[in-house]
Amino acid sequence: xxxxxxxxxxxxxxxxxxxxxxxxGIALQWHNSELSAQFNLPTGDxxxxxxxxxxxxxxxxxxxxxxxxxQFGQWNPRLxxxxxxxLGEVTDSHxxxxxxxLKGAGQTxxxxxxxxxxxxxxxLREYIASEALHHLHIPTSRALCLMTSVHSIRREHEEPGxxxxxxxxxxxxxxxxxxxxxxxxxxxxxxxxxxxxxxxxTECQRHAKPHKALLTAISLRTARMIALxxxxxxxxxxxxxxxxxxxxxxxxxxxxxxxxHFKSDAVFNHSDYEGxxxxxxxxxxxxxxxxxxxxxxxxxxxxxxxxxxxxxFEPTFLSQYRYQMLNRIGIDDNSDNEPCLHQWLALLExxxxxxxxxxxQLATADPSVEMSSLRDQFVDRKAFDHWWHDYxxxxxxxxxxxxxxxxxxLNPVVIPRTHYxxxxxxxxxxxxxxxxxxLMAAVKQPxxxxxxxxxxxxxAKHNSQVSLSCSS
Ligand code: AMP
Ligand code: MG
Numbered sequence: 372x373x374x375x376x377x378x379x380x381x382x383x384x385x386x387x388x389x390x391x392x393x394x395x396g397i398a399l400q401w402h403n404s405e406l407s408a409q410f411n412l413p414t415g416d417x418x419x420x421x422x423x424x425x426x427x428x429x430x431x432x433x434x435x436x437x438x439x440x441x442q443f444g445q446w447n448p449r450l451x452x453x454x455x456x457x458l459g460e461v462t463d464s465h466x467x468x469x470x471x472x473l474k475g476a477g478q479t480x481x482x483x484x485x486x487x488x489x490x491x492x493x494x495l496r497e498y499i500a501s502e503a504l505h506h507l508h509i510p511t512s513r514a515l516c517l518m519t520s521v522h523s524i525r526r527e528h529e530e531p532g533x534x535x536x537x538x539x540x541x542x543x544x545x546x547x548x549x550x551x552x553x554x555x556x557x558x559x560x561x562x563x564x565x566x567x568x569x570x571x572x573t574e575c576q577r578h579a580k581p582h583k584a585l586l587t588a589i590s591l592r593t594a595r596m597i598a599l600x601x602x603x604x605x606x607x608x609x610x611x612x613x614x615x616x617x618x619x620x621x622x623x624x625x626x627x628x629x630x631x632h633f634k635s636d637a638v639f640n641h642s643d644y645e646g647x648x649x650x651x652x653x654x655x656x657x658x659x660x661x662x663x664x665x666x667x668x669x670x671x672x673x674x675x676x677x678x679x680x681x682x683x684f685e686p687t688f689l690s691q692y693r694y695q696m697l698n699r700i701g702i703d704d705n706s707d708n709e710p711c712l713h714q715w716l717a718l719l720e721x722x723x724x725x726x727x728x729x730x731x732q733l734a735t736a737d738p739s740v741e742m743s744s745l746r747d748q749f750v751d752r753k754a755f756d757h758w759w760h761d762y763x764x765x766x767x768x769x770x771x772x773x774x775x776x777x778x779x780x781l782n783p784v785v786i787p788r789t790h791y792x793x794x795x796x797x798x799x800x801x802x803x804x805x806x807x808x809x810l811m812a813a814v815k816q817p818x819x820x821x822x823x824x825x826x827x828x829x830x831a832k833h834n835s836q837v838s839l840s841c842s843s
Contacts, residue, residue, distance in 0.1 A: 392477030440613025451481025493843030592619025626839035
């Protein structure tokens with residue numbers, strides 16, 4: 372396996388060398404065979420030896436990256452990889468370069484008062500969610516492996532410690548640019564801009580105004596990602612700018628959840644008292660975050676140029692969202708059909724129905740019948756009948772009937788529901804990874820209604836909104 376260190380070599384002033392600290396009884400629990408095959412990486416004991424054996428190829432040049440971030444709207448310059456380490460980069464046979472990032476390997480200069488560790492609960496949640504999003508075709512970082520230990524770690528109570536390695540094109544966050552701009556390190560900011568352009572946005576580098584092209588590309592990628600979050604009901608939970616990837620991929624999973632009974636302003640992070648990161652606020656927050664990032668471009672672009680870049684966010688988000696959603700319900704992508712979508716969402720919310728299951732049922736409903744069996748789910752049947760009468764005409768007259776991509780392929784049966792995750796975590800904490808493995812197998816085929824996915828389709832029994840902790 373060949374590991375490169377382009378980031379650490381090009382930007383040494385932005386990193387600190389750190390030797391990863393292992394945990395007692397560390398053992399490889401899972402590895403992602405798809406990724407190890409793509410990047411020709413060692414597996415099993417060979418991977419563990421490479422990370423932790425003294426002089427191991429992976430560990431020896433590990434670095435923690437320095438960045439800052441806006442947390443819940445407040446600028447915090449004191450952030451950085453507090454428990455994550457960039458081991459280096461690997462390249463696949465197509466020349467695609469990805470970071471290997473080890474999470475939970477002990478303290479770094481940016482740990483502040485915290486322990487630099489990760490618990491099994493949060494690593495399992497990240498592993499399963501990132502695989503789930505990947506298979507829903509939502510851009511995301513991926514997990515390469517999960518390692519368990521016998522070491523217990525203090526959070527709200529004692530929990531088993533674990534580590535994971537995740538992969539992403541890079542770990543450059545909005546907060547990287549913000550930090551070097553706000554701390555007036557103009558030379559480093561310039562190097563970071565050039566590094567990003569040369570390594571990850573080569574199409575922008577060739578542009579007459581590379582920095583403008585870069586900010587535009589980040590805005591567009593972010594808009595497309597958020598449109599997919601909104602389409603599938605994903606709530607990130609902590610959209611601080613240090614958790615926003617410049618690649619427009621879902622990144623730094625914390626107290627995330629998928630909406631179940633539909634509530635447009637659902638909040639799952641119990642530290643988010645004001646609902647800043649509520650489901651329906653995610654698009655606005657993404658734009659707020661892009662504004663924060665754009666400040667770092669003020670030495671390169673005029674105010675008007677920055678405005679032009681950011682102005683692309685809203686129309687891109689709206690058109691992507693409309694395209695995805697109208698496709699999901701099987702009607703033409705045009706503005707005339709938008710009210711029909713909004714009425715459907717309002718019906719789901721008013722009738723307290725499960726978001727994912729309702730879309731799936733609509734996908735498999737027969738539009739040729741005048742009275743759909745779906746109506747039984749709705750308390751307000753009259754309102755549903757009224758909507759159905761209008762909707763079925765639109766669906767029957769769809770011009771572009773893409774039969775090759777049937778509606779079931781756009782409407783999952785499985786999302787990683789919190790109650791299945793909790794059950795899987797509790798069993799894994801007792802040493803039984805069976806439920807977690809079964810859930811993992813299901814989220815990897817979210818559109819198939821089969822023996823494997825059947826056990827993971829149901830909403831939580833109590834109609835309560837789960838509240839998740841940030842402490843991970
Ligand atoms: P997060 O909210 O998880 O994105 O983390 C915010 C900041 O806190 C980042 O700089 C993390 O590296 C740091 N951090 C979170 N948990 C820990 C931990 N257990 N030990 C050290 N640093 C941490
Ligand atoms: Mg983070």
